Amino acid sequence: MTLDVAWAVSWVRASAATVVEHRDELVELDRQIGDGDHGENLKRGFTAVTAKLDALDAPPATIGEVLRLVATTLMSTVGGAAGPLYGTAYLRAAKATDVATLDAAGVVALLEAGLDGIVARGKATTGEKTMVDAWSPAADAAAKAAAEGADPRGVLVAAAQAAAQGAASTIPLVATKGRASYLGERSAGHLDPGARSSELLLAAAVQVAP
Ligand code: ADP
Numbered sequence: 001m002t003l004d005v006a007w008a009v010s011w012v013r014a015s016a017a018t019v020v021e022h023r024d025e026l027v028e029l030d031r032q033i034g035d036g037d038h039g040e041n042l043k044r045g046f047t048a049v050t051a052k053l054d055a056l057d058a059p060p061a062t063i064g065e066v067l068r069l070v071a072t073t074l075m076s077t078v079g080g081a082a083g084p085l086y087g088t089a090y091l092r093a094a095k096a097t098d099v100a101t102l103d104a105a106g107v108v109a110l111l112e113a114g115l116d117g118i119v120a121r122g123k124a125t126t127g128e129k130t131m132v133d134a135w136s137p138a139a140d141a142a143a144k145a146a147a148e149g150a151d152p153r154g155v156l157v158a159a160a161q162a163a164a165q166g167a168a169s170t171i172p173l174v175a176t177k178g179r180a181s182y183l184g185e186r187s188a189g190h191l192d193p194g195a196r197s198s199e200l201l202l203a204a205a206v207q208v209a210p
Pocket residue numbers: 030034035036037038041079080081082083085118121122123124129130131132177178179192193194195
């Protein structure tokens with residue numbers, strides 16, 4: 001079993017749906033330790049992505065083409081920290097997936113490239129209360145699952161579970177990157193909005209995997 005371009009398109013549409021559904025939650029999380037715009041930023045970005053998908057003349061030929069559309073759209077519409085961070089994640093992921101189908105190793109490559117993009121852009125490491133705390137364990141769990149023989153869907157399931165745990169792990173952390181770091185110790189006791197949105201995006205990938 002492999003994941004194809006139709007899966008990638010479905011993933012993007014499911015991402016838009018979950019971001020819209022969780023818009024208020026993400027705003028509230030960001031209100032607690034940031035400036036309260038994360039849910040609206042992502043809703044605006046993914047709504048624009050969906051509109052661009054709808055307007056395509058022909059279906060994309062590769063998974064990378066789909067992810068590149070996400071990258072360029074998020075970069076031009078999201079703003080703030082999350083726009084360039086997610087934009088770079090999708091851009092790197094696109095470069096790693098210029099193929100029509102992904103096997104388990106291909107899914108790992110997508111996730112590792114996404115993480116690399118976030119780290120290259122934001123220079124955060126794990127434990128700094130950012131989206132890296134969701135992506136890093138997700139990429140690790142994906143690689144482990146693939147090494148143990150999981151199929152692409154199994155790799156995504158492992159990644160999504162690890163991302164959920166990783167997001168929850170941000171609650172007690174003190175932020176040392178991004179806007180939440182301005183709060184210092186007062187950032188502890190809150191779930192990081194970007195880690196939560198990353199968890200939602202990876203859950204969407206599982207939801208639409210055959
Ligand atoms: P802004 O803080 O500019 O308003 P958003 O609210 O859209 O942007 O996104 C905030 C999220 O971005 C944070 O919850 C965090 O997960 C993520 N973030 C911020 N800075 C960094 C960084 N340097 N590296 C990784 N992620 C970061």
